[in-house]
Amino acid sequence: MAPSEIAIEPVSGAVTPNAPSTRPSSDVEDTTSNGGGSANGDKSKKRKRRKGSRRSKAAATNEGDEEAAALAAAAKRPKIDLNDKTKSLVPIEGRNPSRRRCGALRKMCGAVRTILECIGEDANRPGLLDSPARYAKALLFLTKGYQQTPREIMNNAIWDDEGHNHHGMVIVRDIEVFSLCEHHLVPFTGKMHIGYIPTTRVVGLSKLARIAEVYARRLQIQERLTKEVANAIMDVLKPQGVAVVMEAKHFCMVMRGVEKTSATTITSSVLGCFERSTKTRNEFLSLLRLEKSI
Numbered sequence: 703m704a705p706s707e708i709a710i711e712p713v714s715g716a717v718t719p720n721a722p723s724t725r726p727s728s729d730v731e732d733t734t735s736n737g738g739g740s741a742n743g744d745k746s747k748k749r750k751r752r753k754g755s756r757r758s759k760a761a762a763t764n765e766g767d768e769e770a771a772a773l774a775a776a777a778k779r780p781k782i783d784l785n786d787k788t789k790s791l792v793p794i795e796g797r798n799p800s801r802r803r804c805g806a807l808r809k810m811c812g813a814v815r816t817i818l819e820c821i822g823e824d825a826n827r828p829g830l831l832d833s834p835a836r837y838a839k840a841l842l843f844l845t846k847g848y849q850q851t852p853r854e855i856m857n858n859a860i861w862d863d864e865g866h867n868h869h870g871m872v873i874v875r876d877i878e879v880f881s882l883c884e885h886h887l888v889p890f891t892g893k894m895h896i897g898y899i900p901t902t903r904v905v906g907l908s909k910l911a912r913i914a915e916v917y918a919r920r921l922q923i924q925e926r927l928t929k930e931v932a933n934a935i936m937d938v939l940k941p942q943g944v945a946v947v948m949e950a951k952h953f954c955m956v957m958r959g960v961e962k963t964s965a966t967t968i969t970s971s972v973l974g975c976f977e978r979s980t981k982t983r984n985e986f987l988s989l990l991r992l993e994k995s996i
């Protein structure tokens with residue numbers, strides 16, 4: 703096992719980040735962007751960041767100004783491209799999606815046959831003949847999130863409800879999540895709890911679970927998955943705040959490595975009012991019946 707792998711794996715029981723906020727880092731952009739953003743888009747993003755930063759500095763002179771704090775937080779948070787389709791399948795096969803899929807499947811079948819041979823199996827024995835194709839199709843399904851974007855998932859289910867002033871918390875808890883650890887390509891599974899406090903925009907509740915799915919169906923680490931879901935909801939809905947907590951069991955810890963079958967990992971990402979207000983954060987956690995430990 704490489705040293706870098708040891709560093710990211712919890713070694714005992716539940717691991718909870720000490721800081722209330724797991725701030726987004728550049729890896730958010732790395733995984734959701736193929737680096738192909740237009741020059742104009744980049745410039746306008748930079749202009750927006752500079753503008754946000756100037757505005758927040760000016761407003762911060764008024765003590766206790768929550769809006770200033772929110773602007774400062776938004777300026778610090780890297781923007782993720784919500785329209786991005788992260789990866790194309792085997793670009794050499796052209797732009798036709800079905801041809802790309804066929805090309806990807808063909809390449810993957812060859813690769814899986816090679817893996818079977820390398821572990822000492824006979825790839826031609828009857829029981830394994832169709833396994834490369836089955837595995838390739840399964841892997842494409844398990845990583846289908848690369849072909850989806852949070853904006854297209856949520857677009858038809860966002861309502862402006864300006865007549866009402868929403869201050870109540872909306873929570874969807876126990877969303878089942880199945881993802882693949884990017885270090886070992888083995889599953890990690892668990893539950894995600896998503897809460898937000900709307901401003902004027904509300905979203906269909908099932909869409910919160912769909913957002914979790916978009917990011918879970920990619921190669922992931924749990925820390926980034928939690929952050930990406932929170933950031934996507936923050937950027938599309940622009941609510942007062944978002945909180946995401948995830949508890950998961952990692953099969954790279956259960957079936958190999960330290961082989962701790964009962965160890966679970968907890969990660970959290972809180973933005974906006976959940977980050978600023980301990981009371982709001984604790985209300986969320988008490989509604990989840992989790993310990994007030996983040």
Ligand SMILES: [Zn+2]
Pocket residue numbers: 883884885886887888952954955
């Ligand atoms: Zn792993």
